[in-house]
Amino acid sequence: MSKKNLYALCFLFFATFMTLPQSFAQNIPRGINLTGKERIWERQSFEAKEIIQDIQVLRDNGFGSIRLPIAFDQYLNKDKNFLRELKQVVQYTESNEIVLILAYFDHGLDNNNAQRQAKSITRNWRKVLKNIESDSKNLYIELVNEPNINPSVWEDIAPKIIKGVHKENRKIPIIVGGTNFNSLFELSRTKPFDFQNIIYTFHYYEPYIFTHQGTEWTGKQNATLGIPYPFQQNKMPNLSVKAKGTEGEINHRDYALTGNKTAVIDKISQISTWAKNNQVQLWCTEYGASHNAAKDSRIAYLRDVEEVLSTYKIPGFVWEWEGNFGIRELLNK
Known part of the structure:
Protein backbone atom coordinates (compact mmCIF):
# COMPACT_ATOMS: atom_id res chain seq x y z
CA MET A 1 0.00 0.00 0.00
CA SER A 2 1.38 3.43 -0.93
CA LYS A 3 1.97 6.04 1.73
CA LYS A 4 -0.77 8.18 0.17
CA ASN A 5 -3.32 5.35 0.35
CA LEU A 6 -2.18 4.45 3.85
CA TYR A 7 -2.84 7.96 5.08
CA ALA A 8 -6.22 8.04 3.33
CA LEU A 9 -7.27 4.81 5.01
CA CYS A 10 -6.06 6.09 8.38
CA PHE A 11 -8.10 9.24 7.83
CA LEU A 12 -11.25 7.20 7.19
CA PHE A 13 -10.75 5.21 10.39
CA PHE A 14 -10.00 8.19 12.61
CA ALA A 15 -11.57 11.17 10.88
CA THR A 16 -13.70 12.05 13.85
CA PHE A 17 -10.66 13.43 15.66
CA MET A 18 -9.99 16.09 13.03
CA THR A 19 -12.16 18.38 15.16
CA LEU A 20 -9.83 18.84 18.07
CA PRO A 21 -11.08 19.16 21.66
CA GLN A 22 -9.69 21.89 23.88
CA SER A 23 -7.37 21.09 26.79
CA PHE A 24 -5.93 23.91 28.87
CA ALA A 25 -4.44 26.42 26.41
CA GLN A 26 -3.85 24.04 23.53
CA ASN A 27 -5.60 21.67 21.18
CA LEU A 34 3.55 3.98 21.41
CA THR A 35 4.08 0.81 23.40
CA GLY A 36 7.12 -1.37 23.99
CA LYS A 37 9.01 0.49 26.71
CA GLU A 38 6.64 -0.74 29.40
CA ARG A 39 7.48 -4.41 28.80
CA ILE A 40 10.09 -4.96 31.47
CA TRP A 41 10.31 -8.67 30.72
CA GLU A 42 11.80 -7.88 27.32
CA ARG A 43 14.54 -5.72 28.91
CA GLN A 44 14.72 -3.43 25.93
CA SER A 45 17.17 -0.55 25.82
CA PHE A 46 15.74 2.94 25.78
CA GLU A 47 17.10 4.64 22.69
CA ALA A 48 15.93 8.09 21.67
CA LYS A 49 16.75 7.56 18.00
CA GLU A 50 14.50 4.50 17.77
CA ILE A 51 11.61 6.16 19.62
CA ILE A 52 11.85 9.34 17.56
CA GLN A 53 11.74 7.31 14.35
CA ASP A 54 8.56 5.63 15.59
CA ILE A 55 7.04 8.98 16.50
CA GLN A 56 7.80 10.25 13.01
CA VAL A 57 5.92 7.27 11.53
CA LEU A 58 2.96 7.99 13.78
CA ARG A 59 2.99 11.64 12.83
CA ASP A 60 3.03 10.69 9.15
CA ASN A 61 -0.10 8.66 9.85
CA GLY A 62 -1.96 11.58 11.37
CA PHE A 63 -1.24 11.20 15.09
CA GLY A 64 -0.09 14.36 16.84
CA SER A 65 -0.38 13.12 20.43
CA ILE A 66 1.70 10.27 21.79
CA ARG A 67 1.35 8.39 25.06
CA LEU A 68 4.61 6.67 25.91
CA PRO A 69 4.25 3.89 28.52
CA ILE A 70 7.57 3.49 30.34
CA ALA A 71 8.85 1.00 32.92
CA PHE A 72 10.48 3.76 34.93
CA ASP A 73 11.82 1.54 37.70
CA GLN A 74 13.50 -0.69 35.13
CA TYR A 75 15.24 2.09 33.23
CA LEU A 76 16.13 4.36 36.14
CA ASN A 77 17.76 1.48 38.00
CA LYS A 78 19.44 -0.35 35.14
CA ASP A 79 20.07 2.02 32.25
CA LYS A 80 22.61 4.76 33.01
CA ASN A 81 21.76 6.50 29.74
CA PHE A 82 18.00 6.52 30.28
CA LEU A 83 17.54 10.11 31.46
CA ARG A 84 19.74 11.47 28.70
CA GLU A 85 17.86 9.48 26.04
CA LEU A 86 14.47 10.45 27.47
CA LYS A 87 15.46 14.12 27.42
CA GLN A 88 16.24 13.82 23.70
CA VAL A 89 12.77 12.39 23.06
CA VAL A 90 11.13 15.24 24.97
CA GLN A 91 13.25 17.82 23.14
CA TYR A 92 12.13 16.33 19.81
CA THR A 93 8.42 16.35 20.67
CA GLU A 94 8.69 19.88 22.06
CA SER A 95 10.45 21.25 19.00
CA ASN A 96 7.89 19.59 16.72
CA GLU A 97 4.86 20.56 18.84
CA ILE A 98 3.87 16.97 19.47
CA VAL A 99 1.89 16.25 22.63
CA LEU A 100 3.73 13.68 24.74
CA ILE A 101 2.46 11.81 27.78
CA LEU A 102 5.00 9.97 29.91
CA ALA A 103 3.02 7.18 31.58
CA TYR A 104 4.40 5.44 34.67
CA PHE A 105 4.14 1.66 34.24
CA ASP A 106 5.61 -1.07 36.52
CA HIS A 107 4.82 0.97 39.64
CA GLY A 108 4.21 -2.18 41.71
CA LEU A 109 1.53 -0.62 43.90
CA ASP A 110 -0.57 -2.83 46.14
CA ASN A 111 -2.51 -2.27 49.34
CA ASN A 112 0.34 -3.49 51.53
CA ASN A 113 3.19 -1.45 50.06
CA ALA A 114 1.31 1.67 48.97
CA GLN A 115 2.97 4.15 51.32
CA ARG A 116 6.48 2.88 50.53
CA GLN A 117 5.89 2.68 46.80
CA ALA A 118 4.35 6.14 46.74
CA LYS A 119 7.64 7.54 48.02
CA SER A 120 9.57 5.60 45.37
CA ILE A 121 7.26 6.78 42.59
CA THR A 122 7.61 10.36 43.81
CA ARG A 123 11.41 10.13 43.83
CA ASN A 124 11.43 8.71 40.33
CA TRP A 125 9.15 11.40 38.94
CA ARG A 126 11.33 14.07 40.50
CA LYS A 127 14.44 12.54 38.92
CA VAL A 128 12.73 12.55 35.53
CA LEU A 129 11.40 16.10 35.79
CA LYS A 130 14.69 17.48 37.13
CA ASN A 131 16.25 16.22 33.90
CA ILE A 132 13.70 17.97 31.66
CA GLU A 133 13.23 21.68 31.01
CA SER A 134 10.54 23.01 33.33
CA ASP A 135 8.94 25.18 30.63
CA SER A 136 7.89 22.28 28.39
CA LYS A 137 4.67 23.21 26.63
CA ASN A 138 3.54 19.86 25.23
CA LEU A 139 4.58 17.48 27.99
CA TYR A 140 2.22 15.67 30.36
CA ILE A 141 2.86 12.97 32.94
CA GLU A 142 0.47 10.18 33.90
CA LEU A 143 1.03 9.61 37.60
CA VAL A 144 0.70 5.81 37.49
CA ASN A 145 -0.92 3.47 35.02
CA GLU A 146 -4.05 1.58 36.14
CA PRO A 147 -3.74 1.61 39.93
CA ASN A 148 -5.42 -1.53 41.23
CA ILE A 149 -5.64 -0.87 44.95
CA ASN A 150 -8.34 0.02 47.44
CA PRO A 151 -9.88 3.39 46.45
CA SER A 152 -9.35 4.81 49.94
CA VAL A 153 -5.66 3.89 49.78
CA TRP A 154 -5.28 5.47 46.35
CA GLU A 155 -7.06 8.65 47.46
CA ASP A 156 -4.60 8.85 50.34
CA ILE A 157 -1.34 8.36 48.42
CA ALA A 158 -2.14 10.07 45.09
CA PRO A 159 -2.15 13.59 46.63
CA LYS A 160 1.16 12.81 48.33
CA ILE A 161 2.74 11.88 44.99
CA ILE A 162 1.28 14.98 43.34
CA LYS A 163 2.67 17.22 46.09
CA GLY A 164 6.07 15.62 45.63
CA VAL A 165 5.96 16.17 41.88
CA HIS A 166 4.98 19.81 42.42
CA LYS A 167 8.12 20.36 44.49
CA GLU A 168 10.07 19.72 41.29
CA ASN A 169 7.67 21.24 38.76
CA ARG A 170 4.44 22.93 39.80
CA LYS A 171 3.30 23.66 36.25
CA ILE A 172 3.55 20.17 34.73
CA PRO A 173 0.06 18.84 33.84
CA ILE A 174 -0.57 15.61 35.75
CA ILE A 175 -2.93 12.89 34.52
CA VAL A 176 -4.65 10.80 37.20
CA GLY A 177 -7.09 7.91 36.92
CA GLY A 178 -9.30 5.90 39.22
CA THR A 179 -8.62 2.50 40.70
CA ASN A 180 -9.63 -0.87 39.26
CA PHE A 181 -7.39 -0.34 36.22
CA ASN A 182 -8.46 3.25 35.51
CA SER A 183 -12.11 2.27 35.59
CA LEU A 184 -14.50 5.02 34.54
CA PHE A 185 -16.96 3.69 37.12
CA GLU A 186 -14.42 4.07 39.93
CA LEU A 187 -13.47 7.51 38.65
CA SER A 188 -17.11 8.59 38.68
CA ARG A 189 -17.20 7.83 42.42
CA THR A 190 -14.08 9.90 43.07
CA LYS A 191 -13.94 13.44 44.39
CA PRO A 192 -11.43 15.48 42.37
CA PHE A 193 -8.17 16.36 44.09
CA ASP A 194 -7.56 19.91 45.22
CA PHE A 195 -4.73 20.73 42.81
CA GLN A 196 -4.29 22.79 39.66
CA ASN A 197 -3.35 21.35 36.25
CA ILE A 198 -4.88 17.92 36.89
CA ILE A 199 -6.39 15.92 34.05
CA TYR A 200 -8.50 12.86 34.86
CA THR A 201 -8.31 9.73 32.75
CA PHE A 202 -10.15 6.49 32.20
CA HIS A 203 -9.45 3.46 30.06
CA TYR A 204 -12.18 2.11 27.83
CA TYR A 205 -12.31 -1.54 26.76
CA GLU A 206 -16.02 -2.20 27.12
CA PRO A 207 -17.42 -4.71 26.40
CA TYR A 208 -14.49 -6.75 27.63
CA ILE A 209 -15.78 -9.97 26.09
CA PHE A 210 -15.30 -8.38 22.65
CA THR A 211 -12.16 -6.29 23.12
CA HIS A 212 -10.24 -8.99 25.00
CA GLN A 213 -11.54 -12.11 23.29
CA GLY A 214 -8.94 -14.86 23.16
CA THR A 215 -6.39 -13.00 25.32
CA GLU A 216 -4.64 -15.57 27.47
CA TRP A 217 -3.69 -13.15 30.25
CA THR A 218 -7.35 -12.38 31.04
CA GLY A 219 -8.26 -15.99 31.70
CA LYS A 220 -11.00 -18.36 30.67
CA GLN A 221 -13.77 -15.77 30.82
CA ASN A 222 -12.64 -14.38 27.44
CA ALA A 223 -11.94 -17.71 25.74
CA THR A 224 -14.82 -17.31 23.28
CA LEU A 225 -13.57 -16.28 19.83
CA GLY A 226 -15.41 -14.89 16.83
CA ILE A 227 -17.50 -12.34 18.71
CA PRO A 228 -18.62 -9.64 16.25
CA TYR A 229 -19.06 -5.93 16.81
CA PRO A 230 -21.67 -4.64 16.75
CA PHE A 231 -23.74 -7.55 18.05
CA GLN A 232 -25.27 -9.67 15.31
CA GLN A 233 -27.26 -12.68 16.44
CA ASN A 234 -26.60 -14.71 13.30
CA LYS A 235 -22.83 -14.25 13.72
CA MET A 236 -22.56 -14.91 17.44
CA PRO A 237 -20.43 -17.92 18.32
CA ASN A 238 -21.42 -20.37 21.00
CA LEU A 239 -19.90 -19.80 24.41
CA SER A 240 -16.52 -21.51 24.73
CA VAL A 241 -16.64 -24.47 27.09
CA LYS A 242 -13.70 -22.89 28.90
CA ALA A 243 -15.81 -19.84 29.76
CA LYS A 244 -18.66 -21.76 31.38
CA GLY A 245 -19.09 -20.85 35.02
CA THR A 246 -17.10 -17.62 34.65
CA GLU A 247 -18.15 -14.00 34.19
CA GLY A 248 -17.72 -14.64 30.49
CA GLU A 249 -20.91 -16.68 30.51
CA ILE A 250 -22.91 -13.70 31.79
CA ASN A 251 -21.15 -11.31 29.41
CA HIS A 252 -21.93 -13.62 26.48
CA ARG A 253 -25.58 -13.74 27.51
CA ASP A 254 -25.82 -9.95 27.77
CA TYR A 255 -23.80 -9.07 24.69
CA ALA A 256 -26.89 -8.06 22.71
CA LEU A 257 -27.22 -5.17 25.17
CA THR A 258 -23.55 -4.26 25.58
CA GLY A 259 -22.13 -4.82 22.09
CA ASN A 260 -23.32 -1.67 20.33
CA LYS A 261 -22.76 2.07 20.08
CA THR A 262 -25.69 2.87 22.36
CA ALA A 263 -23.90 1.10 25.21
CA VAL A 264 -20.71 3.04 24.45
CA ILE A 265 -22.63 6.31 24.58
CA ASP A 266 -24.29 5.33 27.84
CA LYS A 267 -21.01 4.63 29.64
CA ILE A 268 -18.94 7.50 28.29
CA SER A 269 -21.76 10.00 28.80
CA GLN A 270 -21.80 9.12 32.50
CA ILE A 271 -18.14 9.91 33.04
CA VAL A 280 -12.37 19.05 35.38
CA GLN A 281 -10.54 17.99 32.23
CA LEU A 282 -11.10 14.39 31.09
CA TRP A 283 -9.06 12.23 28.72
CA CYS A 284 -9.24 8.59 27.68
CA THR A 285 -5.62 7.46 27.57
CA GLU A 306 -13.80 7.58 18.58
CA GLU A 307 -17.05 9.18 17.50
CA VAL A 308 -18.46 9.06 21.02
CA LEU A 309 -15.27 10.48 22.54
CA SER A 310 -15.29 13.23 19.94
CA THR A 311 -18.94 14.02 20.65
CA TYR A 312 -18.12 14.56 24.31
CA LYS A 313 -14.86 16.38 23.45
CA ILE A 314 -12.72 13.82 25.25
CA PRO A 315 -9.22 13.39 23.78
CA GLY A 316 -8.51 9.71 23.16
CA PHE A 317 -5.39 7.58 22.77
CA VAL A 318 -5.69 4.31 20.88
CA TRP A 319 -3.99 1.28 22.41
CA GLU A 320 -1.76 0.67 20.43
CA TRP A 321 0.28 1.15 17.22
CA GLU A 322 1.99 -2.26 17.24
CA GLY A 323 1.35 -5.25 19.48
CA ASN A 324 -1.58 -7.45 20.52
CA PHE A 325 -3.99 -4.55 19.99
CA GLY A 326 -1.99 -2.89 17.22
CA ILE A 327 -3.89 -0.84 14.66
CA ARG A 328 -1.00 -0.76 12.21
CA GLU A 329 -2.12 -4.13 10.93
CA LEU A 330 -5.55 -2.66 10.14
CA LEU A 331 -3.93 -0.15 7.83
CA ASN A 332 -1.50 -2.51 6.13
CA LYS A 333 -3.82 -5.38 5.25
Missing part, protein backbone atom coordinates in the same frame (compact mmCIF):
# COMPACT_ATOMS: atom_id res chain seq x y z
CA ILE A 28 -4.99 17.95 21.58
CA PRO A 29 -4.68 16.12 18.24
CA ARG A 30 -5.50 12.46 17.69
CA GLY A 31 -3.65 10.26 20.12
CA ILE A 32 -2.08 6.83 20.18
CA ASN A 33 0.01 4.70 22.53
CA SER A 272 -18.46 13.01 30.86
CA THR A 273 -21.26 14.23 33.12
CA TRP A 274 -19.04 13.63 36.15
CA ALA A 275 -16.28 15.72 34.59
CA LYS A 276 -18.65 18.56 33.70
CA ASN A 277 -20.24 18.57 37.14
CA ASN A 278 -16.81 18.78 38.74
CA GLN A 279 -15.43 21.18 36.10
CA GLU A 286 -6.40 3.91 26.41
CA TYR A 287 -9.02 2.24 24.25
CA GLY A 288 -8.78 -0.55 21.73
CA ALA A 289 -9.55 -4.12 20.74
CA SER A 290 -7.41 -7.23 20.43
CA HIS A 291 -6.31 -8.46 17.01
CA ASN A 292 -8.13 -11.70 17.89
CA ALA A 293 -11.33 -9.90 16.85
CA ALA A 294 -12.20 -9.75 13.15
CA LYS A 295 -10.78 -6.80 11.23
CA ASP A 296 -14.18 -5.37 10.26
CA SER A 297 -15.40 -5.63 13.84
CA ARG A 298 -12.31 -3.90 15.20
CA ILE A 299 -12.68 -1.05 12.73
CA ALA A 300 -16.37 -0.66 13.60
CA TYR A 301 -15.60 -0.66 17.32
CA LEU A 302 -12.76 1.86 17.09
CA ARG A 303 -14.86 4.14 14.94
CA ASP A 304 -17.77 4.05 17.40
CA VAL A 305 -15.59 4.77 20.42
